[in-house]
Amino acid sequence: MPTVLVTGAGRGLGLEFVRQYAADGWTVIATARAPDKSAELQTLCKAASGRIKLHPLDVVDHGAIEAFAARLAGVPIDVLLHNSGTMGSHTFAGQGMKAQRFGESHYEEWDYQFRVNALAPMKLSEALVENVAASGERKIVALSTIMASIGGNSLGGFYAYRSSKAALNAILKSMALDLARRAIIVAPLHPGWAATDMGGAGAPVRPQHSVAGLRQVIAGLTREKSGRFWQFDGKELGW
Numbered sequence: 632m633p634t635v636l637v638t639g640a641g642r643g644l645g646l647e648f649v650r651q652y653a654a655d656g657w658t659v660i661a662t663a664r665a666p667d668k669s670a671e672l673q674t675l676c677k678a679a680s681g682r683i684k685l686h687p688l689d690v691v692d693h694g695a696i697e698a699f700a701a702r703l704a705g706v707p708i709d710v711l712l713h714n715s716g717t718m719g720s721h722t723f724a725g726q727g728m729k730a731q732r733f734g735e736s737h738y739e740e741w742d743y744q745f746r747v748n749a750l751a752p753m754k755l756s757e758a759l760v761e762n763v764a765a766s767g768e769r770k771i772v773a774l775s776t777i778m779a780s781i782g783g784n785s786l787g788g789f790y791a792y793r794s795s796k797a798a799l800n801a802i803l804k805s806m807a808l809d810l811a812r813r814a815i816i817v818a819p820l821h822p823g824w825a826a827t828d829m830g831g832a833g834a835p836v837r838p839q840h841s842v843a844g845l846r847q848v849i850a851g852l853t854r855e856k857s858g859r860f861w862q863f864d865g866k867e868l869g870w
């Protein structure tokens with residue numbers, strides 16, 4: 632069976648990806664800042680008889696990424712799934728559209744969102760590209776957001792989150808072009824507005840539904856669909 636690597640696997644959509652891929656028989660390399668602190672991840676791991684492998688990883692720690700990649704040398708990774716993401720402390724779930732307004736920028740948080748949302752997927756992809764190239768499926772995907780769409784922005788605000796995820800999209804577009812010669816498929820994905828800590832309890836899309844859809848989208852990615860922006864229901868989004 633294929634192998635998926637999921638970052639930010641301790642809660643939210645990351646945890647749901649681990650649950651669904653493991654239930655489907657995949658080998659799952661699940662990373663989280665503190666895997667020991669996620670009781671749900673621990674329970675899933677115990678039930679999966681060795682098919683879920685847990686690794687502590689803070690994705691902004693480039694030294695830790697290099698050490699992690701060295702440990703994984705020679706292990707094929709069919710789907711490298713960059714799930715970790717942050718909106719900082721001024722979130723939609725907490726403050727609605729009042730979060731991250733003009734005149735209220737928190738530059739340290741903005742910098743951190745860039746490091747988590749944009750630079751970490753780049754660094755981890757560079758570190759693990761040989762693992763992906765050695766696999767059967769050869770896919771690198773990342774959870775972006777429709778809020779990264781510049782053409783689709785009709786509400787304003789969310790400067791840090793929008794710009795860091797738009798940077799992620801730009802990075803993945805270049806990566807899709809650069810890695811095409813190695814037959815590696817790369818795509819940003821929008822999970823819908825999903826009921827997690829980030830999305831808030833009132834969000835309309837259940838994590839189970841979002842992840843089931845995203846897994847279908849990932850399974851259906853072809854070289855022709857690489858470098859394009861996909862929503863969890865299969866719809867293509869504009870940049």
Ligand SMILES: NC(=O)c1ccc[n+]([C@@H]2O[C@H](COP(=O)([O-])OP(=O)(O)OC[C@H]3O[C@@H](n4cnc5c(N)ncnc54)[C@H](OP(=O)(O)O)[C@@H]3O)[C@@H](O)[C@H]2O)c1
Pocket residue numbers: 638639640641642643644645663664665688689690691713714715716717747774775776777821822823824825826827828829830831834
């Ligand atoms: N929910 C939505 O409506 C929605 C919509 C569009 C896009 N997205 C994107 O979907 C992805 C998952 O979101 P979610 O809703 O599941 O959010 P969430 O519940 O807030 O979970 C965020 C995940 O990212 C991890 N993370 C944050 N900073 C990290 C770091 N420095 N190193 C490693 N992991 C880190 C968190 O780990 P800890 O537990 O250690 O904090 C957690 O596992 C994110 O990229 C998000 O931007 C979500």
